[in-house]
Amino acid sequence: MTIRIGLVDDQALVRSGFAMVLSVEPDMEVVGQAADGRAGLDLARRDDVDIVLMDVQMPVMDGIESTLQIVREDLAKVIILTTFDRDDYLFAALEAGASGFLLKNADPDELVAAIHAVAEGHALLAPELTVRVIQRLVQGKQDQAPAGGAGPGEGSPPPPAAAHPVEALTARERDVLALMAEGMSNAEIATRLFVGESTVKTHVSHVLAKIGARDRVQAVVYAHRAGMTTRP
Structure with a gap:
């Protein structure tokens, strides 16, 4: 089965890089790209994607809000692409329903493995991020959700x-x-x-x-x- 993928990132070079990596995978197809969260949501509604690789900081609509809407409408699974020092965004993305978190500097093999894992119904927590994100969630420190995005408690939070x-x-x-x-x-x-x-x-x-x-x-x-x- 071919995994249909949407790329959502406001940097064209980043999208091109991911598309190039995924183009050589026999069971993956990049079916659409978008430069902001709103366009990413439209892509998910239009192109029947299985997985969306989602940046966080973007114009028009950020990746957190876009993830929340995509998950709420059951359009696709979302893997958040982020940098190590923004675990506050990861925390909000977890609450929004993201199925995975991947660092933007991950190796190509890690990217492919993450997509396979999420497509198979698993979830991906990058080891570098797990402890910080989960610790904050457990402690209930919900005061650092990104402005304009989905705050903790919205969307589909983990079960208590x-x-x-x-x-x-x-x-x-x-x-x-x-x-x-x-x-x-x-x-x-x-x-x-x-x-x-x-x-x-x-x-x-x-x-x-x-x-x-x-x-x-x-x-x-x-x-x-x-x-x-x-x-x-």
Whole structure:
């Protein structure tokens, strides 16, 4: 199946670079490009995209608001493209429903892997960003949402731990969730628990269903809120 991709960034050179990287992938097709969030939303409505690679700071409509609208209308999954020092934007993007976060200086292989992961229903949290973003979310520091964008509490926020008790999970499901919260992939979890990767995938699916999480991003937030990891 070909993954249909939309590129949304106000810098034409950045869009061209991503398009060049993705053009050599046999299962990916860039079907549209846009220079601002409003045009990106129109692109998602018009071109039947599967994934949108979304910048944050753009004219007309920023990437946070565009992500919120795209997710609300169930048009596509969104991967936010950002720089390391703006975790405040990442926090707001998480609340807006983004499925992934990728640094703009990521290697081409990382970009391709991220798109594959999100297309398969997983979520991507760049290791460099996970701790800072999740820590702020858990602590409830919701005072740095970008002006003009979707503030915390808007859109589709992650489920609070209290709404879905940890006790609903089996012991093995709790183990899997805790390792997910540490940023481990299914393959890494399988190695740690000495089980097959297909078994881990089954556990992950059960965990998401039981805690009411849309994807791994929400599951990680849930785990941190529920105190299931010792990671800072």
